[in-house]
Structures are given as C-alpha cells and as structure tokens.
Amino acid sequence: MIRTAIVGYGNLGRGAECAVVNSADMELYGVFTRRDPSTLKTLTGCPVYSMDHILDHKDNIDVLIICGGSATDLPVQTPALARHFNVIDSFDTHARIPEHFANVDAAAREGGKCAVISVGWDPGMFSLNRLYAEAVLPNGKDYTFWGKGVSQGHSDAIRRVEGVEDARQYTIPVDAALEAVRSGSCPELSARQKHLRECFVVAKEGADKARIENEIKTMPNYFADYDTTVHFITKEELMRDHAGIPHGGFVIRTGKTGLNGENSHVIEYSLKLDSNPEFTSSVLCAYARAAARLNSEGAVGCKTVLDIAPAYLSPCSGEELRKRLV
Amino acid sequence: MIRTAIVGYGNLGRGAECAVVNSADMELYGVFTRRDPSTLKTLTGCPVYSMDHILDHKDNIDVLIICGGSATDLPVQTPALARHFNVIDSFDTHARIPEHFANVDAAAREGGKCAVISVGWDPGMFSLNRLYAEAVLPNGKDYTFWGKGVSQGHSDAIRRVEGVEDARQYTIPVDAALEAVRSGSCPELSARQKHLRECFVVAKEGADKARIENEIKTMPNYFADYDTTVHFITKEELMRDHAGIPHGGFVIRTGKTGLNGENSHVIEYSLKLDSNPEFTSSVLCAYARAAARLNSEGAVGCKTVLDIAPAYLSPCSGEELRKRLV
Secondary structure, three states, X not given: OEEEEEEOOOHHHHHHHHHHHOOOOEEEEEEEEOOOHHXXXXXXXXXXXXXXXXHHHHHHOOEEEEOOOOOOOHHHHHHHHHOOOOEEOOOOOHHHHHHHHHHHHHHHHHHOOEEEOOOOEOOEHHHHHHHHHHHHOOOEEEEEEEOOEEOHHHHHHHHOOOOEEEEEEEEEEOHHHHXXXXXXXXXXXXXXXXXXXXXXXEEOOOOOHHHHHHHHHOOOOOOOOOEEEEEEOXXXXXXXXXXXXXEEEEEEEEEEEOOOOOEEEEEEEEXXXXXXXXXXXXXXXXXXXXXXXXXXXOXXXXXXXXXXXXXXXXXXXXXXXXHHOO | OEEEEEEOOOHHHHHHHHHHHOOOOEEEEEEEEOOOHHHOOOOOOOXXXXXXXXXXXXXXXXXXXXXXXXXXOHHHHHHHHHOOOOEEOOOOOHHHHHHHHHHHXXXXXXXXXXXXXXXXXXXXXXXXXXXXXXXXXXXXXXXXXXXXXXXXXXXXXXXXXXOEEXXXXXXXXXXXXXXXXXXXXXXXXXXXXXXXXXXXXXXXXXXXXXXHHHHHHOOOOOOOOOEEEEEEOOHHHHHHHOOOEOEEEEEEEEEEEOOOOOEEEEEEEEEEEOEHHHHHHXXXXXXXXXXXXXXXXXXXXXXXXXXXXXXXXXXXXXXXXXXXXX
C-alpha cells in the first residue's frame, strides 16, 4: 500500500481524498492544513494534522499530494516539502514552469526524493498529448482549445467589478475554429477566433447593469480580446444552474507524412469533465503512485509527466498491462 | 545523428523511409531486403542491402526499424535481430503479444540491446491512451472503435471468394454506438452494434454476383457478425475511388469520480489518417529514436510503448519541452 497524504483542503484536496480512497493500492494517511485542524471536517473522516508538524510524520508517508494554488502556495510549498517527501503538485503557471522545476529539482535531489510538478490536465494530460503528437507528426501544427468550462480566474475578475455580487464565466471554443483546425488547413487563429466568453452575472441591487456589462467587455487581458456575452441573472439562478465546475478542452494536431507531405493526418484528444478539480486530482493521484514507485526504485529529482513511463501510473503489473491494454 | 536502417520494403518500409529522412536527428543508413537488392528501387535512392549480410553492418547502425508482417515475419525476425541490434517492430497480433514480448526480451537481453515491440497506432498510440485513461479514471470503462478505414485482412478475405477479382473493405464505426459511449452510459455493445462493414467488389466477368454477395455476408469471423453492405464496381472505379489506405479510430473512456461517483468524465482520443502505413511508420520512427537513446543510457531488453517515458520520443531537450509543451 502506498501511504498518501494530502496538503491543503480546498476543492482539489477534497478531490484527491476521493481519488486516493478509491485506489485499491493506496492508503489515505490524512490531510495537512494551515488552518486549525479541529475546525476541519473531511469527507471521509480521515485524520487532519497541522502543517506545522508535518515533518514529524515523515516516516509514515510515501507521497504527498500538494493541493495548494499556483500563485503563492506551490512556489514555496513544493520545494520546501520536496526536501523531505516524494511530492506531486499541479503548478499551472505555464510561463514559470522552468523556474519552479529548477527549484523543486534542487530540493528533491538534496533530500533524495522524487517530485512531479505540473500534473493535471493542462498542464498534464494535454502536455502529454502535445508531445506525443509532435513526436509522431513533426511536420505539423498543434492547437489547444479550452472549454466549455468555468474559468475561475475570469469569474474572479468579474466579481471585482463594482456592483457585481457574484459571477460565473464560461470559456467556450469556437466550433468554426475547431473545424478549420481539423480540416488540416493549419489556420492562424487569434484569441477572438478560438474562444468565446460567456458571463453569468448577479448584480447588486440598484447597480448600473449597462456600466457593468461595458466594464466586463472592455476589461484588458481578460475580455477585451474576445467576443464576450453577459447575462444578468438572479442569485438563485446562479446557484441552481451554475453551481458545478465543469471544464475540458481539445488538443488537436494535424500533420503531413510522405516524401513530400502527400498525406494528411489528424490526432485529436479531448476531455469533457463534470468536475475540473476532481479530474485534476485523479491525475494527481495516478502520478502520486508513479512518484512513490519511482523513488522506491532509486529515482530522485524533479520530473514532469513527460519524464514518466506510462506504466508507472497503473497499479497493474507490466505483464497484465501487455495482455490487456497493449 | 541516430543511424537508422529499415528491414523490409513494403508500404510500411517506404513509410519509414520517408519518416526517417524527414527527421533532422536521424540518418537513413539503408534498406535491408530478402529480395535481390539490385531489383529494388527506393523512394529516396538510399542504399539497399541483402538481409543475408545484415550482421556485417552491425557497427554502423544504431537502430533497425523492422517492417515485416505480424503473421510470419516478425515472430522470427524480431527476436533474431534483437540479439544484435536495437530494434522496433509493429507486431499487432494482440493475443500473441505476451509470447512475442518474452521471445524478444530474452534475445535483446542476451545481446545487450533495447527492443520496442507493438509500435504503431493500435497497438501503440491507442494502447497508451487506454492505459492513461484507465489510470486516471479507474472507475470507468473504455471502448475502442476502428475506422473509417481499409482493413487489409477483410479485403484479402473477400479476394479469396470465388469470382472476385479485387476488393476493398471499409470498417466503419456506428455513430449511434459512439454517441452512446460518449454519454457515459457504459453500454454493452456487440460487434454488430459497434462497426459496419462496407465492401467494394470487382467481380470477374460472368461471375454470379448474388452468390458472391451472400458468401461475403455469411463469412464466419470476418462478416457474419456484422451488418455488411456489398457494392459491385468496376476495376476502374476501384482504382480511382479506393486506391488510398486511410484508417483511424477512437479510444473513449468514461468514468466517475467523487466519493460516490457523483461526477462523470469523458476522455476521447481519435485518429483520422490518410495513410495507415505512413502514420504507423511515423510512430515507429519516433520509438526508434527512443530505443537508440535508451540503449545508449544502458537500457536493455524488450519494452512496449507503456514502458517508455514520452520525452524519449522527441529530439528536443527536456528543458525545451518543459518550456514549450508542458
């Protein structure tokens, strides 16, 4: 049994808790929190410990799933913990991955531990698919589309507009862009051509809706470069119709083969997820298994999903996998 | 530069030739054939050698791409060559993969070489996707669909019917089955419910078409368990409209997460290929790179795609991959 613990107990931590207890070869040791442990009630009733004393549990834990945020938690937590534990995180600030990798790698090597960063679906499963597709069809071009799904960052941005009580923003891939990509024509697509943004907004009583709509649609970086629609709804409608956290997306690569590129091919990978955090934490759980196994074989340092042979993700033997899945 | 040679020069061998010359980090050493080398003209004009003398070239070759057939060539060739070379093959008789693996593994270990078997898209890219999806969503079910594409085996079976001059058979996934699978309902699907078989047949002059059609539709294993349509066409129409070798398919897994399976997810991978042999050989070429690199790092024995970290398939450095693709 792989003794697994969770650091941080938000949506991702709860998802990881479910994924670990549903894995026959993994055992949930407990949850570590920065809050007062006595105030935290877990879904499964598993033990809750204070982060302050996590090093005392070092010998009882094979791997830590770190479920903090990429902005401020993970850049600090992952290197600090990788010195003492095998760790997994879902660091998703794409531009800062090289820097995070270097920090975590140094710490993990110092401690003789194995760390896997940027695990989830993007980065994560989508990264894998970009790599496999590019390696197989080097003469080609790939495209990533996101959605339909809730963007937490864009929802938060709307909530900061004056007069907004609550909001939910969906990122939606444009069908015509998907079709153009699948056709193999390798189009150049602007941000506006690839994705739509649909916003459901609860306005405070008496707020100027026209101003709110205009402020959203013209917000730089978040909305100005997109075709954005704004729907005003009631708090009850938001709770009833938009409580879920669905997401998903597409990685599509088209490419040519033959001596002179005579033949075209389309590789497409897509996800349609009811719960973004539960799916992400399921990927974290599979890579936690891999990290524990790799370290038990002597592997140390930081890795990404690109560095890990697929068989390490499965609890089944190589023999069984060859028989059943190859 | 990875010095690569090709064994066998049919459709797959020609595809491998194109893939290798289009890879900046690989060099095409030549083609080995059982035919008289002087009778064989390659697409690129690369050297052609006799299989009889292949061992004389041992020190000049980093990896061999073996492009023989699974029925009789590969079970003999791959173990024999794995004793002396790093090798890749596309062995695709699913039921015999464990046996082939054992034979090749023993030979490769004896010779200190690295072999990768069952490389292509199914087995190959589809195997990878079955594994990743199962590891991430253990509480679920996966489905593989093939087509629309030409099945060589089924086309050959039709050609053996008396009165048939030539034929092409397309395997076509049933749309309703794909939709049922994507819905997450985990349907039990019979062979007939999953795939249609469409046959284009050129009858010999004076042949009894009704008898031919009946013999095809009732042929055990190949057609009797499917809804099969038979179209009689002229030789000219066959050449004009059915000269290509397209194929493709889908691997779809649906699964549930959450403490009690509250949330559903769909993972879908699909291929749409203009040329089955050229795509297959492009996958072979990427894994040839991996085999050569793995062996240069000391890896020996037989592997499948499940045992190889994705980064080995790419000519780019880990640093570049993390920056660009993760």
